[in-house]
Amino acid sequence: MSPPLASHHEHLSGSELAPSHTPQAPVYDVALGGSALPIQKSIEEEPQSFSAEHSSAESKASSSQQSVENERDVAQIDGLVLPTLPVLGPGEYALALPVEGKIQSVYSDIIKSKKKAILKFLNRHDSVGSANGSPTRTQERIEMMEMIQQLNDTVTHMDLGLPGTFTQYSIQSEAEAAYANYAGSKFSLLGHLVDMLAHVECSIVVMSQAGPVQDLIEQYLKLKHITVRRQDRAITLSSSEVERSRNEFQVELVSTFSTCQLAFPMKPILIIAFDASFDSQDPQVMRIRQYFSPRPPTLLPVVHFLVSNSSEHVDRCLPKDMPSPSRLKLLVRATYQARPNLGGRPTYVPDPSDEPEGRAMDMADLQRGLRKTPERKLAIFAQVITRASLALDWASNWTLPMPQLQLTDMDLGPSRSSGVPTMAPTPQEPIRSRTPASRSGTPSGKRRMLDVDSVLPALIKRQRLTPLQDSAEAATKSEPPNDQLQQMQELVNKLQADLQTEREAKQKAEEERTRIQEQLEKWKEDHANLQRRYEKRMTKCHELDFSTKKLQKIIDNNKSRQERTAEDNVSLKRKVAELQAELTTVREEVKAGGGDAAALEAAREEARGLQAKNVYLEKSLENTRKDFEFTRTQYQEASNKAAEFAGQVQELETKVAELTQQAGDEKRRLKEQSHTYSLQKHFAKIQELELGIHSREVRLKRLEEENRQLKRTRGVQTRGSSVQPPGSPNLDGPGRGTRSRQASPAAGLFSNTHHAAGSNRGSLLRHQER
Structure with a gap:
């Protein structure tokens, strides 16, 4: 046993997963046509003899005969007991895998969307062996098979069960491997298994249906840096690559029902049936x-x-040699009953990391442990598979029992033999019998009551008759009592009202269905848009991740290069210091030795000092020259700036002078213009006054002329000579003289007859213009 496996030996023998009793062979119903060997018997007795195979063949033949009998007798199909353990052959083992909550939600949504079709399909009681090839039955079976396939794809990988085109993920990011672990427990278990076998010189065969599932498996294993070989693709390898592939772990991907030629460079130790398409009887x-x-x-x-209590789990429990319609109905029914228990009941696998330090475990710690339990189970499953694969005896090292199917009760509703809907029973008032009153004492056992269901069609048909036909028919028969007719009329009215209510409810349901369909179309459109946005964002994220990794790699290389350069500089400086110290020591020894060599060394030392001083002076001179050049450059720039500023000042002074001159001329011009405007205004006023005076003089002259004309024609008039009413006192007395204004008003001034007389004269001054 390898160290990784030995470290988890205690967990493998725990009470949660290890069998606590000796397993017994399950009992299979003969009516189901069960011909496969029990799972525990196939594990314990792997060496099979020819007689056992012969007996198996005989059992298959007998099961085929039993299937024919089942086709003749349909009533036995629904009464059969479904096997609760997978039907496996020799050398076959099954694992019940847990699932994540998101997969359970998608799985449940698929069944809910097909619930009406499922119940309708299960309520059919057509003969299994009958040649009922109606399009409705065929369409129902096709729909159920498509639903089962969708459920199988969902438990394999969550994205396969969602609507829309499947998206191929990039293999440049390891985040997709983590997503595959979340989207399917099969991928997580396969990941644990290949991690444990990665350093073993062996190979395993993974069989699944061709298409997206194999593409996902290939991408997932490549993300985990595992060598993958697709048997459905021709790959040309060099001799070195073939030799290297023989010395490392690799995975062989084989399509189920494939007929292509297979070639395995390394002998496989295990076959993994990844999905429900695996058939052990395939050649x-x-x-x-x-x-x-x-x-x-x-x-x-x-x-x-196998995902526990899933459609593929149920399918594996049904024998393959059952009649196809009966098997499909049992598969759909058991899948519907097992849907609440998808993934199995939650259990807790303890781990030392769950226990907090310094205190006892509480409910929060237990919940965290429960969330981690599915992944721990998968790791334990992978350890058991690895240990059994590397051992000489597989059966003795297989310690994982297969739990039974967990089915819930199911109410299929009222069974109907045909597709014609029956009318729901309606509460009705008691109807009097047509029999005479003398039969009221007849015993109830001999009394034949009126059947309401038989009356309803007759009533509905009678509504189509004309009144004349109705009255003629009524005349030929005995006339029933009036109260009975009234009750039947009320019943008809009530049924018509119920029919109208049903029609309104149906119309509302159709409107609701249309609205939901529109919402569904809108949701699909939004989902497609969101999927496109998600794909674009994922592509951009992958590109950014790739760029980030590339830049990080460049930065790491630059840092390492800089560190190496710094280390080289330090070592070179240290060597230079050592060489200088050694040179100084040698020179001192030469000086201490005396003779011509000492004099020569002293002269050389003096020459070196002078040379160093010369270098210093030259450097100082060069610095002074640079400072002078810098100062000269600054002075030149300052002179240029001063000249430029002087030119600008001169331009500004010229502009100021021009503006001053323009301002003086403008002031004078404005004064002249104001004076001219004032003179024109006064002249206009004078002319206006002169015109007014002239008009007044003309008017005055005209009035004076008119006044002279009046005086000339009338003479001197006084108020006393004006017309007075006759008989006025003291007016005609003696000494009064003539009256004033005797000619007022002038004769002919008024054209009417009232003022025509001389005694009724008016004053002309009243009508003159004043």
Whole structure:
């Protein structure tokens, strides 16, 4: 046993997963045509003799005869007991896998969307062996098979069960591997298994249906850096690659029902049935199991990955040789009953990491442990598979029992033999019998009551008759009592009201269905848009991840290069210091030795000092020259700026002078214009006054002329000479003289007859213009 496996040996022998009693062979119903060997018997007695195979063949023949009998007798189908353990052959083993909550939700949504069709399909009681090829029955069976396939795809990978086109993920990000672990427990178990076998020189065969499932498996394993070989693709490898592939772990992907030629560079130790499409009776599978058997005549072990209480779990429990309609109905019924228990009941696998430090476990710690339990179960399953695969005896190392199906009760509603809907029973008032009153004492056992259901069609038909026919028919028969006719009329009215209510309810239901269909179309459109946005965002995220990793790699390379350069500089400086110290020591020794060598060394030292001083002076001179050049450049720039500023000042002064001159001229011009405007205004006023004076003078002259004319024609008039009413006192007395204004009003002034007389004269001054 390898160290990784030995470290988890205690967990494998725990009470949660290890069998606590000796398993017994399950009992199968003969009516189901069960011909497969019990699972525990196939595990314990792998070496099979020819007689056992012969007896198995005989049992299959008898089961076929029993299936024919079942086709003749339909009533026995619904009364059969469904097997609760998978039907497995020799060398086949099954695992009940848990699932995540999101997969349970998608799985349940698929069944809910098909609930009406499921109940309608299960309520059919057509003969299994009858040649009922109506399009409705065929369409129902096709719909149920499509639903089962969709459920199988959902428990394999969550994205396969969702509507829309499946998206191929990029293999450049390891986040997709984590998503595959979340989207399907089969991928998580396969990941644990390949991690444990990654350093073992062996290979395993993973069989699944061709298409998206194999693409997902290939991408997932490549993300985990596992060598994957697709048998449905021709791959040309060099001799070195073939030699290397023989020395490392690899996975062989084989399509179920494939007829292509297979070639395995390394002998496989295990076959994994990844989905429900695996068939152990397939010739290709039989050849692989027989040819690569570790100990003939035993077969190569097969492990079925089954999600607990799923449609594929139910399908594996049903024998393959059952009649197809009966098997499909049992499969749909058991799948519907097992849907609440998808993934099995929640259990807790303890782990030391769940226990907090310094205190006892509480409910929150237990909930965290429960959330981690499915992944721990999968890790334990992978450990058991690895240990059994590497051991000489598979059956003795297989310690994982297969739980039974967990089915719930199901109410299919009222059974109907035909598709014609029957009328729901309506509460009705008691109807009097047509028999005479003398039969009221007849015993109830001999009395024949009126059947309401038989009356309803007759009443409905009578509504179509004309009044004349109705009256003629009534005349030929005995006339019933009036109260009975009234009750029947009320019954008809009530039924008509119920019919109208049903029509309104049907119309409302159709409107609701239309509204829901529109919402569904809108949801599909929004989902498609969201899916496109998600794909674009994922593509962009992958590109950003790739760019980030590339930049991070460049940064790491630059850092390592800089560190190496710094280390080289430090080592070189240290070597230079050591060489200088050694050179100084040698020179001191030469000086201390005396003779010509000492004098020569002293001269060289003096020359070196002078040379160093010369270098220093040259450097100082160069710095002084640079400072002078910098100062000269600054001075030149300042001179240029001063000249430029002087030119700008001169331009500004010229502009100021021009503006000043323009301001003086403008002031003078404005004064002249104001004076001219004032003169024009006064002249206009004078002319206006002169015109007014002239008009007044003309008017005055005209009035004076008129006044002179009046005086000329009338003479001197006084108020006393004006017309007075006759008989006025003291007016005609002596000494009064003539009256004033005797000619007022002038004769002919008024054209009417009232003022025509001389005694009724008016004053002309009243009518003159004043």
